[in-house]
Amino acid sequence: MTEMLTQLLRPRQGPTTAELVQEPGRFGLGRVPSRVAPVATARSVCGFCATGCGLKVHLGPVGNALNLSPDSAYPVNLGMACPKGWEALAPLAATDRATTPLLRDPASGELRPTDWSTALNTFAARMKAVQEKHGKHSISFLSTGQIPTEEMALLGALFKFGMGGLHADSNTRQCMATAATAYKQAFGFDAPxxxxxxxxxxxxxxxxxxxxxxxxxxxxxxxxxxxxxxxxxxxxxxxxxxxxxxxxxxxxxxxxxxxxxxxxxxxxxxxxxxxxxxxxxxxxxxxxxxxxxxxxxxxxxxxxxxxxxxxxxxxxxxxxxxxxxxxxxxxxxxxxxxxxxxxxxxxxxxxxxxxxxxxxxxxxxxTGQCNAMGSRLFGNTTSLLGGRDFANPQHRADVAHLLAIPEEVIPSEPSLAYDQIIDGIESGTIRGLWVIATNPAHSWIHQGRFAALREKLDFLVVQDMYATTETARIADLVLPAAGWGEKDGTFVNSERRIGVTRKVTRAPGQALADFSIFKLIAEAWGCGAMFEAWSSPEATFKLLARLSADQPCDFSGITDYPFLQDAGGIQWPYPASSDRVAPPANTALNRLAPARPTATADVYQERRLFNDGRFxxxxxxxxLLFEAPAPAPESPDESFPFWLNTGRGSSAQWHTGTRTDKSPVLRKLAPKRVYVEINPDDAAQLGIHNAEPVTIRSRRASITATAAVTPTVAPGQVFMPMHFAGVNQLTYAAFDPHSRQPSYKACAVSVGRT
Structure with missing residues (x-):
């Protein structure tokens, strides 16, 4: 571990211009005046939403990112970008980046800087202590749909195969669990x-x-x-x-x-x-x-x-x-x-x-998050690697053979879902929690409950770009992680297109790629040899390609990152043995996208599933599946007469605002304060005027917001953007019985003048 850590933290000389032109994605970025002309361009897939747009990052003579622009040759966005894409570099320069590990001092109760060796040894020692005291399944992780597939796969394999854990889920449970479950039940596989x-x-x-x-x-x-x-x-x-x-x-x-x-x-x-x-x-x-x-x-x-x-x-x-x-x-x-x-x-x-x-x-x-599809297929939480089933003996044997690991380390039991992990913290069966690149203290439904349960955990670790999230502030240990643009990997977008995200800047301070952190934890835990073949993100991608073979998501025909990047991303399936044909000449993609080389036209074809009627x-x-409609778990009544609906309020905001709030441009474009939309008839009846403060109450909490009087909502309904802190204090924790996804979209509230 010491040797690996020394190598990862060793300062490096800046690249030459020639190196930049040949391999721009390898090198870190500094800050230079914007008047400097770019000498190279690195292409990368955006790390915000699951649209999966292609971006061009323009680099200066010492490898510094000057700016970026949408990639006109990428078949997803065809030269377009939303405000978040244009501002994708801004969150990397935020002043509140986590730059060194932080460990809570038992005497003062404060988070204090520590070195990586201490942080890693503390992680291993305290998580093992929880397992020894409460059982090996008493530790859990909650992950994300925002990190590359290679990192998700390594995390899930490390936790379940190396650390002996079982219960793990990701915040894709909040956005895509229903679609994944419905596709599996109807089509036999999670296949948009x-x-x-x-x-x-x-x-x-x-x-x-x-x-x-x-x-x-x-x-x-x-x-x-x-x-x-x-x-x-x-x-x-x-x-x-x-x-x-x-x-x-x-x-x-x-x-x-x-x-x-x-x-x-x-x-x-x-x-x-x-x-x-x-x-x-x-x-x-x-x-x-x-x-x-x-x-x-x-x-x-x-x-x-x-x-x-x-x-x-x-x-x-x-x-x-x-x-x-x-x-x-x-x-x-x-x-x-x-x-x-x-x-x-x-x-x-x-x-x-x-x-x-x-x-x-x-x-x-x-899909919502940039790599929710990668999480669903390779996160190793709800399904075994490659969309396999943990309960299927043949699937476990196949994975064990492909990874050269003992079959007995692969669990046959299902993991608890996100909400059940939270219940496990309350009941005392989950005592150690590792949170990676997500912020459940803000985003989880009935928000106040998560903070209240914090004291029931023996050990809480948060691994994130920022030490200022609501969840990081209550952690025992904070591990500083690199963000989008500071590491290599792949994302899988809504249309199943695998795209490459490139390292175009160095992470600040001692922050490391999540991939490197997972490798270091494996060494500290004593299972590093199990992941020797997972030597780099690209080596891991090749391993995952082999794991995908003969699965519906087969992409074993993709040889490496350059092949994938040259193709403008590739939709799975793309098996090594497929009979590939050029796309029809009249497709919308060919009408709108730039011309592609004939020799590799098969790479660019549209891969629409089920054109042969076979599922x-x-x-x-x-x-064909169905069930009688069931009444909503919570409906308006005399005390709480309004339906509250939540959703996205601006294209300049993303989820809890952890990254978008770091951009001055996006902060100008997005609403600055939490607001509630209310119909003019309801507002008139309650004596509420536009732009004045109001109080919204549910059976769980009460918050203050600015009234936005508008006919966009019907009488008897109100709407609030999900991005603001406090909104999820109001929501009611009901869950779909099949997908275990929370019902953020309907609860009963009252609205009154403050």
Whole structure:
């Protein structure tokens, strides 16, 4: 460990201009005046959201980043970038970066700087002490969707195979667990079927619980490029920015969304507006669904959904008449008490009408975090590496063989989910917690509960770019980590495209890449030899490529980072043995993206799944799944008369603002204070005026916000952006029974003048 640590922390000489031109991503960056002309460019995938845009980082003569610009040759964003992408370098220069390990002094109770050797030995000694006292499964980690796939895989393998841990999850549980669960149940694998070109090929696009104009601006720009004059349908209780630009807005009642989709399904089936040939050949469960849906007439569903029977029939007609219909959703669907079945209702509509596997079609989840898909497949938390099943003996044997490790170190039991880990802290079964690149003291539902449980932990470690997050401030040990742009790796975006993120600057002080920290912890723990082959991020990528072989996510045909980067990213599957063909000449990608070399045209093709009607289930048929709507766990009443909805408030904010708040530009673009949107009629009745302070109360907490009086929310509803501290003090901790994803989107509150 000492030798490895010395090498990682050794100062290095600056690169020459020649070295920069040849390998710009290897070298760290300093600060120079912006008037200096760039001499080289490093290409990297953005580290904010799962759109996965390509960026060009322009480097000065001593390897310093001067600025960046969107990559016009990258097939995702085609030369566009949102405000976060333009400002991606700013968070790296923040003054509150964690630059040295911090250890809490038992005498003063304060976090004090320490050296890496002490920090690593303390980590190993105290985590082992927790295991010896409370059992080997009494330690846990909560990770992220923001670090590269190689780091996620090493973390999960280290924790479960090397440290003997079991219970681990990531903050993708907060955003994508529902989509992953629904895809697995319906398709047999966590497999979003689409490509971004489908935004431009559809003649009907249905967005449910999604506001891409704000949350995924580059995806919305792809929609705006659609040449087919499409019908754009938005299903959302709030009149979002996307709804304002749509052709049709269905202002569904809070938690009335499943009723609406069942009413549409009833209309399609009873009128015979389904692709019966496709249904019979490629699905199971149609007879059962037909019997179930008979009770969900548009008239009955109108009462519960808040949408008239006439409009329900109009939506069914639109779907029936569309030649290429695509269904899109994100957090407004995923974050609900019955979210998995709501997702299945969307998947059912695509399957029933044969709108899958063809250009412009699909049941398409829009992912949140930049590498949530990498986490879902390789985080080694809810699934074994490569989307395998921990409970499957053959899967465990395959992984053990590929990694040359004893099969018995691979657990066969499932991990607790995020909320169950929190419950385990409360019950005393989880006593040591390691938090990596996430901030649960701010972001977890019913926020106050996490802080209250802190005292029940024997040892809390936070590994992060910043020592100032709410979670880092209550830690026993803080490990300073490098951020995006300070390390190499790969991300997997919403359309399954694997892209390279490059090191274009050195991390400040003694901060290290998470990959290096995990390697050092393995050495300190005494299991370093198990991860000898995981020598670098690129070596690990090659290992993961071999692990992916013969899985639905097979990308064993990708040889190395340069191959991947030259390709502009590659969608899985890309198996080594595939018969590859050039993309059709009339696709939207080829119309809009720059010309590609003919010799490697197979690399750039759009990889739309299920075009052959074969799914990843044992019988290769998709499952039509359903369940009766259940009432919301908490509804408005006389004391708390409003529905509270939460979501993204600005394209210049990201999650809890840990990084976006570091950019002066983004701070100017985003709202500065927490606000609550309230309908003018409700505001008038309560005597509330625009821009004045109000108090929002739930059964759990009370916070103050600025009133934003606006008709974008319906009477009886209020909306608050999720980015601000305090909002999640109000939310109610209900969870979908299948995905264990929390229901951030509906709780009861009162609003009054302060």
């Amino acid at each position: 079927p689409y490509t971004y070109a489908d935004f431009e090929e559809s003649d009907v696009l249905v967005f449910m619980g999604a506001n891409p104009a704000i949350a995924h601006p580059i995806m919305w720009q792809r929609v705006m490029r659609n040449p087919h004059d499409p019908r754009i349908v938005v299903i959302d209780p709030r009149r979002t920015e996307t709804a304002m630009a749509a052709t049709d807005h269905y202002a569904v009642a809070p938690k009335g969304d499943l009723w609406l989709l069942y009413g549409v399904t009833h209309e399609l089936i009873t009128r015979g507006w389904i692709d019966r040939d496709f249904v019979d050949a490629h699905t199971t469960g149609f007879a059962e669904l037909s019997t179930f849906i008979a009770d969900y007439s548009p008239e009955r569903c109108a009462t519960e959904s808040g949408i008239s029977a006439k409009r329900i029939r109009e939506l069914a007609t639109m779907i029936h008449r569309g030649k290429a219909v695509s269904f899109w959703w994100t957090m407004g669907v995923n974050q609900g008490h019955q979210s998995t079945r709501l997702t299945h209702a969307l998947i059912n509509l695509a399957l029933l009408t044969g709108n899958i596997g063809r250009p412009g079609t699909g049941a398409n989840s829009i 990843f289930t044992p019988d290769q048929r998709a499952r």
